[in-house]
Amino acid sequence: MGSARLYATVAAGGFRRYATYRVATAAGVFTNTVFGLILVYTYLALWDERPHLGGYDQAQAVTYVWLGQALFATLAIQGGGFETELMERIRTGEVAIDLYRPADLQAWWLAGDLGRALFQLLGRGVLPFVFGALFFPTALPHDPVIWAAFAVTIGLAMVVSFGIRFLVALSGFWLMDGTGAVQVLMVTGMFFSGMALPLNAFPQPLGDIVTLLPWSALLQMPADVLMGRTDPLFAFVFQAGWAVVLLAVGRLVQGAATRRVVVQGG
């Protein structure tokens, strides 16, 4: 398929674009490690007071922290992927170039963002996670099948993350300034993904609600699969379901945005 090769090239480009910024990557690894340490000691203090909070023991809580740091940039949980770039292109009208290309806008940016995510998983995610696993007691599985299922949940989480941010980026077609939308993305990402506190430690009924939202597909699902707390099949269905819904909505909004541009100008 010709278009598969096109999007593979776009994804490879996305990977290499981020790979060129080595100092930024090193700084990111350092930041995620430091944040991981801060959070780990906070969690340890919290779990000392409230053992088995959210059903996690201390090792599981520590594992959750390092996983969060590993996936923070990978899943652009608080933004920082393609969305600011796309919004800028919408604002300046450069999106016109993307539109006249014989390629689909959504697939183009999805491919590029998957390339970015893969780079950030390897370049920024692995090291803090290994650091955490070496210096702290963690709860990691020995079964390779679980690791394989975990890898799948990360792949699906990347698509869900893209789906959310694609919608945020498209809001630029209607908003004069996307700063607000990006800030909303940042706050919701931090809170609803469980970046600050695992979703299962949330008080009820808030806990039940947030686990149904798409953000729980980002960090909570891979974490629960890795620690054997969720049936992988359930996780796959949940994540894939949100991915399909978000991509479909993105497609509808993209259609409306394109019509608007095509009829009304940039």
Next chain:
Amino acid sequence: MSEGATVPESAFIEVDRVEKVFDVRRRTGFLQRELRRVRAVDAISFTVARGEMVGYIGPNGAGKSTTIKMLTGILTPSGGRLRVAGIDPSRERTRLAHRIGVVFGQRTTLWWDLPLIDSYRLMHRMYRIPDGRYRENLDRLVELLDLSALLEVPVRQLSLGQRMRGDIAAALLHDPEVLYLDEPTIGLDVVSKARVREFLRELNTERGTTVLLTTHDLQDIEQLCSRVMVIDHGRLVYDGALAGLHEAGESERTLVVDLERELPPVEVGEAARVVKVDGPRQWLAFPASESAAPLVARIAAEYPLVDLSVREPDIEAVIARMYQDRETARETVVQAPGNS
């Protein structure tokens, strides 16, 4: 594939009474909106034959870019008929994209962070260029545009002139039959401009690529295009040979006289008018069609003349006059009664 449409060779690009109307909503008060209907392109008609190189000029906001966007299919016309290579651009944008190339001078299609060659590999996949043809075209363009030393350089490190050459190559890798250039020489130094122009001339004469060139730089037009179209306020005000612009613009020549001393503006009746006085030097404008001799004779007889020179109208001044005349003639914003 490229012979799919049966288009008479005489009309490769057909634009027939094409209009583009934008509705602009403007806030005029709390919860009050005024709807203005702006005619960006107003019933324009022209045809471009295969292999022609046409200059498309006009002041800012005249409708040039709107026309180009309609020709690429990223804007739908509000009315009229538009065909490029027999294809209706807005209906079959993707099919048309394989047959056209576009270069926006102020925007780049290249991958900013990556070496130039990566963007070309992307074009290879995007336009599904057969491997052999891709390599052949790449080699040729790299040689003609002198890109070999730049292929491994990230685009963000290229100078503007280098980037422009890189963009032109990117637009031509898939052998488009028509190339739209929107301000291809904007911001370039003299050497880079000359290089781009030379390349475009060769492209047009040797490969027969149809070129539609939008520019503010009239030297681009003078050096490249035998035909020029002038658009102003969404209407085509001139379409023809470059030489004919002078007549159409009722152009004037300028007589520059140096008098012995500072004097009030020279009085020569209807023959000429003084447009500028600077000390003993005065500038007189007179119709380009008239002879300068009687005017010079009369001034020499009545004034203490020291020196003189006659300046031919340059195309820039001609067009500036053309724009100005129309500006004063009409203000074209139609108030729409609708509210919604």
